[in-house]
Each structure stands twice: as structure tokens, then as C-alpha cells.
Amino acid sequence: MGSGPAGAAAATALLARGRAVLMLDGGKELESAAETRRVALAATDPEGWGPEVRPGWMAPQFEGPAGQIRRYGSDFAMEAGYATFAELPGWMGLRASRAAGGLSNLWGAAVLPYRQADMAGWPVTEADFAPHYRAVAEFLPVAGRKDDLAALFPALPMAGRTPLPYPVQVQALLARLAAARDRLAARGLTVGAARQAVHAGCRLCGLCLHGCPYGLIWSARDQIARLRKNPAFRYRPGAIVTRFEENATGVTLHLEGGEVLATPRVFLGAGVLETARILLASAPGAAELTLRDSQHAFLPMLHRWRNAMRPDRGRFHTLPQVFLELDAPDVSPFLVHAQVYSWNEFYSRDLIQNYARKLPGSAPLFTALARRLMVAQIFLHSDHSHRIALTLAPDGRLRPRLEENPDTGRVVKAAASRTGRAMRHAGLVPLTFATRGGAPGSSFHVGASLPMASDPSGAQSDPLGRPSGLSRLHVVDASILPAIPATTITFPVMANAHRIASVAG
Numbered sequence: 234m235g236s237g238p239a240g241a242a243a244a245t246a247l248l249a250r251g252r253a254v255l256m257l258d259g260g261k262e263l264e265s266a267a268e269t270r271r272v273a274l275a276a277t278d279p280e281g282w283g284p285e286v287r288p289g290w291m292a293p294q295f296e297g298p299a300g301q302i303r304r305y306g307s308d309f310a311m312e313a314g315y316a317t318f319a320e321l322p323g324w325m326g327l328r329a330s331r332a333a334g335g336l337s338n339l340w341g342a343a344v345l346p347y348r349q350a351d352m353a354g355w356p357v358t359e360a361d362f363a364p365h366y367r368a369v370a371e372f373l374p375v376a377g378r379k380d381d382l383a384a385l386f387p388a389l390p391m392a393g394r395t396p397l398p399y400p401v402q403v404q405a406l407l408a409r410l411a412a413a414r415d416r417l418a419a420r421g422l423t424v425g426a427a428r429q430a431v432h433a434g435c436r437l438c439g440l441c442l443h444g445c446p447y448g449l450i451w452s453a454r455d456q457i458a459r460l461r462k463n464p465a466f467r468y469r470p471g472a473i474v475t476r477f478e479e480n481a482t483g484v485t486l487h488l489e490g491g492e493v494l495a496t497p498r499v500f501l502g503a504g505v506l507e508t509a510r511i512l513l514a515s516a517p518g519a520a521e522l523t524l525r526d527s528q529h530a531f532l533p534m535l536h537r538w539r540n541a542m543r544p545d546r547g548r549f550h551t552l553p554q555v556f557l558e559l560d561a562p563d564v565s566p567f568l569v570h571a572q573v574y575s576w577n578e579f580y581s582r583d584l585i586q587n588y589a590r591k592l593p594g595s596a597p598l599f600t601a602l603a604r605r606l607m608v609a610q611i612f613l614h615s616d617h618s619h620r621i622a623l624t625l626a627p628d629g630r631l632r633p634r635l636e637e638n639p640d641t642g643r644v645v646k647a648a649a650s651r652t653g654r655a656m657r658h659a660g661l662v663p664l665t666f667a668t669r670g671g672a673p674g675s676s677f678h679v680g681a682s683l684p685m686a687s688d689p690s691g692a693q694s695d696p697l698g699r700p701s702g703l704s705r706l707h708v709v710d711a712s713i714l715p716a717i718p719a720t721t722i723t724f725p726v727m728a729n730a731h732r733i734a735s736v737a738g
Contacts (some may be wrong), residue, residue, distance in 0.1 A: 234474055234486075234511075236260070237335025239502035239710040241453040242369055242727040243462055246734035248499070253465045253719065255496070256457070257486070259331025260470020261287040266549075267305045274446040279438040279548070287440070288515070290576060294443050300326060300675075302339050310338035317506055318633060319626035325633055326675025327524075327621065329506040333470060334454035336504065337676060341441075342429040342450050343572055343721045344375050348386045349445040351614065356687040356696045363388045365728040365735070373454050374432050381414070382425030385558055385594035386720075389428065396426050397435050400549035401541050402575040406659060407555065409538075410513065413658035414504025421561035427553040429571065430723075437548030442577060444691045448550070449729070473653040475505075475629065476514040477706065484705050498644065498738045500698075502710040502730060505680050506623075506631065509712065512683070519700075522625050522692055526643050527678035527717045528618035530670040531541070532571075532609040532649045534661040535602070544576035544604055551577040555651060558720075559607060562645045570719040571652055573607055580606045607661065609652060610721035612676060615717035617644040619673045633672055645670055665712050678722045697737050707737050 235241070244254050264272070274286065293306030302311055310332040317329045330336045346366055349359040370390040378396045383389065399407065410417065410424045417424055430451040440446060457486045458468045473489040475652040483497040486582040501508055553572035558566055579601035589596045621637040645668065653663025686693040688703040698707040709730035711722060718725075 234444055234499065234501050235335060235503035235710065236333050236453055236457050236468070236505070237330070237502060237504055237710070238337050238453045238659065238727045239730040240266035240335070240461070240500070241456040241568055243500045243502055243709045243734035244728040245456065246311050246368070246731045248460065248463055248465055250735065253467075254460075255467045257469050257470065257472040257474060257488075257494075258696075260468075261309045261332040262470075263305055263307055265310050266308045270438075271305055271444065271446055271448075275448070277715060279436055280321075281386045282438075284316075290446075294662055295582065300328065300672075302328075303405070303443075310334070310336065317510075317631060318666060319628060319630040320632050322633065322635070324635055324672055325507065325621075326672030327677065327679055329504055330569055331473070331507070333457060334452040335453070337723070338676070340450075340723065341498060341553055341572075342431055344373070344377075344389075344428040344430050344557075344724045345382075345556065345570070346386050347718050347720060347725045348385055348568060351720070352715075355715045356618040356685050359388060361732060362725065362728045362730045364417050364724065366390060367725065368731055369724065369727045372459070373430050373724070374451055375428055376431050376433075377428035378426050380425040381423050382428075382462070382556060382558065385423055394433070397429060397431060397550055397552070398424075398437060398548070399554065400437075400544060400575050402536065402546070403546050403554045403573075405534070405540075405663075406573070406575070406607070407660040410555070414697070416658045417655050420651060421559055422652070422655045423558040423560065423676070425556050425558075427556050429552050430554070430631060435550060439549050439551055439577075439724070441578070443549045447541045465470055474511055476511060478515065479703050479705050483613055496707065499706045500730075500734055500737075501706060505682060505712050508710055509623050509682055510625065510629070510631055510710060513623065513631075513709075514554040514629065519692060521622055523636070523681040523716055524621040524623065524674070525675055525678050525681035525717050526621060527615055527672065527676050527719055527722070528613045528617045528638075528673070529676040530668055531610050531677070532653060532668050533664045534607050534609065535605045535651065535664065536607060536654060537660045537662060545578070549576070557647060557653060557656075561651055564651055565614060565617060565644055567616065568720065569611060569613060569648045570721070571609040573609050575607050576604055580608070610655070611645070611648050611652065612719040613641070613644055613648065614719050615681060617641055618717075621674055621679070630693045641670075678717055680714045680722070680726075682712045683708055683714055684715040685713050686715070698733050705738075707733055711735050
């Protein structure tokens with residue numbers, strides 16, 4: 234159940250074992266008018282675009298409702314909050330997806346595995362994941378270069394892929410980071426170029442955050458399209474599971490519309506919210522599930538060097554470009570992960586909306602300032618982050634409740650301060666006073682509502698993702714991670730789903 238990254242990885246492993254797979258999915262697709270517009274734009278090179286193309290492509294993203302992320306001007310990939318939650322509090326940043334490919338239609342494509350030190354106490358190890366990272370990398374393109382990050386994350390196959398070309402600001406930053414390598418290391422910081430799941434052939438059109446016209450940012454839809462060529466694979470869009478029942482011989486699934494399906498085994502990878510909804514509706518004893526979040530915050534920094542050219546002109550991309558890994562026990566016993574972004578069009582809009590309106594006539598100044606702005610998105614381990622408790626409302630939607638972590642603010646402040654001081658060595662001026670935290674759940678690095686345990690009980694699962702008391706239903710998405718480390722979540726979730734489906738049943 235589910236066609237996101239976890240579902241795609243599990244289905245791939247099952248087919249490799251010779252199993253027949255039926256994938257049930259919401260299956261929403263980009264509307265035909267938006268797809269026609271995308272195809273038309275992809276038929277031309279960015280050099281041939283008129284001056285109206287870029288603003289017209291971006292406008293729907295800026296006009297969308299709060300909390301809603303769009304691609305190609307469409308809401309197809311993200312459910313509106315009211316569709317998932319019976320009560321939608323203002324603090325809730327997490328959303329569900331019922332699209333083909335799930336939330337991988339919206340992600341920033343950042344790819345890293347987990348390091349063993351951040352998996353301490355788990356019933357599985359980095360070595361257990363390693364062969365499945367390699368298997369997933371056979372269909373998940375990982376673009377990057379070998380650098381100091383390889384010592385922290387040895388299980389990061391890149392299959393000879395070259396990195397995406399670096400925008401002008403990032404070329405300068407990487408050179409300065411290399412020169413300051415020893416001073417950064419003394420502050421506990423390991424630095425490297427970002428790894429992104431992007432197909433070869435990037436045109437550097439700068440529209441990554443609005444929908445790549447060329448479809449080069451990997452989505453689980455890409456793998457589902459390949460799997461559909463396998464005669465042992467069937468895909469059913471529009472099939473929404475409401476609940477299940479397990480017996481000695483299999484699992485009975487109840488779908489919207491009243492249809493009932495019987496199957497010998499189920500792999501549930503519908504995303505943490507949809508998975509929680511199904512589990513809460515199916516197990517009367519599970520009155521509440523609690524999601525663990527990876528809190529994130531944005532640290533703005535200004536660079537002191539003069540750009541070789543304006544960063545908002547020429548060719549560039551707006552995916553994460555540099556990874557910073559902070560290993561500082563006085564800040565956190567876990568790794569703190571940060572992703573650095575150079576110029577994108579959100580910067581000037583944000584500065585104008587938050588500051589220029591208070592100073593009439595200052596918009597040109599803040600627009601120019603945005604061209605010197607770089608932002609580090611900092612992620613914390615879930616032990617330092619808020620939690621989101623979920624219960625089921627009578628109408629079948631979820632009710633969230635925030636469980637605040639009093640440690641969050643302190644660790645965010647310490648991580649931003651340490652990272653900012655270190656980045657001064659690379660010619661950046663950190664604006665730590667302007668560090669801004671994201672809403673709970675808005676990092677989308679969320680899960681651990683049914684954490685794997687060697688001897689599961691209560692709201693736990695075994696190392697094969699089976700909730701306590703079940704034997705034929707395997708949860709394979711982020712719901713079963715024992716915790717949420719700070720580094721990127723999609724690659725480890727896919728590896729774990731592939732691992733489970735490689736051996737279960």
C-alpha cells in the first residue's frame with residue numbers, strides 16, 4: 234500500500250524475489266492541463282525562454298495557501314490539511330500525500346544514509362542497511378562527488394555519477410570551505426558537496442522548487458513506471474484502504490467504496506500520516522500513536538566576496554548544494570545536519586515581506602541584499618525535537634496534539650551559533666539573530682510512531698516492521714524507524730523497506 238519511496242523500494246525487492254505484487258495507491262496525477270504546459274516548456278532550452286516564462290511558472294507556488302507545497306502550479310502531490318485532520322492547529326506543518334510517487338513529487342532530493350553512531354540501540358545496524366543502500370542506488374540516481382563526507386557516511390554509493398554543476402556562489406563557497414578545512418574540523422564540522430537524487434542532464438533552469446520542467450528530480454513515480462513493465466506487478470490507483478483485519482492465513486483490506494480484498498501479506502508504506510490513520514482504524518487497542526519529528530531551523534548568512542556574476546542570472550539550480558555535519562557533544566550527542574542553499578527567488582520575497590514593508594522605498598536594497606544571502610537549513614535529532622500525538626476522530630480523520638520538547642530551543646540556538654561561527658572561516662557572516670525555526674512536522678523528516686524493537690510490545694514493531702501482535706502486515710515507511718536522526722530521511726527509509734521486503738514472508 235502506497236507508491237512513495239518506501240513502497241517503490243519494497244515492491245522492487247519483492248519482484249526481485251519472484252513475488253507477484255499488487256500496489257494499492259491513491260494514485261493522484263498532475264492534471265492534464267498542467268502536464269501539457271510542462272511538456273511544452275520542456276521542449277525548449279532555458280536560453281530560448283521569454284521573459285514571461287519564469288515568473289509565470291513560479292507564481293502558483295507563491296499564491297498557494299499556507300502550508301501547501303505546490304509543483305507545476307498544482308496541489309496534486311499534497312493533501313490539504315483539512316482532508317487529513319479533523320482539527321488543523323496552526324502549528325501543524327506536516328501533510329499527507331495520495332499522489333502517485335507520494336511526497337517524493339515535492340522533496341528537495343537530498344540524499345544521505347544514517348551513520349552507525351546515530352543508530353545506537355536500534356535492532357538493525359548500518360551494516361544491515363548497507364547492501365540495501367546499494368540495491369536502491371541501482372534505481373535511485375545519486376549525484377555527488379567523493380569528499381570528506383565519505384568518512385562519515387561510507388555507505389553512500391554514487392555509481393560514478395558526477396555532481397550537479399555548482400552555481401556561481403557555491404563554486405566560491407566550496408573553494409573557501411576547502412581552504413578552511415582544518416579550522417572547520419576543529420569546531421566539529423565536516424563539510425562536503427550535497428548529494429542529490431537527480432537524473433543526468435540538468436539544464437540549470439533554476440525552477441527546482443516549482444517543478445522541474447524536464448522531470449529530472451527523481452520521484453518514486455519513475456520507479457513505478459519501470460515496475461509496471463513487469464508482468465508480475467499490478468498498480469491500482471484510486472484504491473484507498475480504510476482498515477484491515479489479520480487472521481492466520483492472511484490480511485483482509487477494506488477499501489473506500491466498500492470493496493474488500495484478501496491477500497496473504499501486506500507491506501504498508503502509505504506515509505506516516507496515512508499509515509497512522511489505517512493502523513488506528515484497524516487496531517482498537519491502539520488509541521494513540523506518537524510521531525517523532527526532526528526539528529529544523531533556517532540560519533541566514535551573508536557572503537563577503539563579490540560574485541563573478543549576479544547569482545539570479547545565468548544558469549543555476551536551487552536544490553541543496555553543500556552539506557555541513559556538526560559532531561559536537563556539547564551541542565548534541567548526535568550529528569547535527571545542515572544543508573546550504575545559495576540564491577533563490579524566495580529570499581528577496583521573504584526579505585521584502587518581513588522588512589521592506591516597514592521601510593518605504595527599501596525594496597531595491599533588500600533585493601540586492603538577497604543576492605548575497607545563503608541559508609543553512611539545520612536539522613536536529615528527534616531526541617531534541619517536538620512530538621506529534623495522533624488519535625482517530627469519529628469521521629476517520631486524525632486529531633493531532635503537540636508534545637513540546639523543552640530542549641528544542643536550546644539545541645537549535647547552540648547548533649546555529651556553532652555552525653555560524655565556523656562558517657565565518659569561509660567568508661560568511663551568520664545572522665544568528667534571524668535564525669527561524671520551522672513548524673513541527675514541516676521538515677517532513679518525521680516518523681518513529683511504531684519504532685522497531687527486538688522484543689516489541691505496545692506501539693512498537695519488530696525488525697521486519699510487524700506491529701506488536703501482527704505477523705502478516707509489515708510497515709515499511711518511516712513509521713518504524715526507532716528514532717529520526719538529523720540527516721536526510723528518504724534514502725535510509727528506502728533501504729529499510731528494501732531490507733524488509735527482501736526477507737519477509
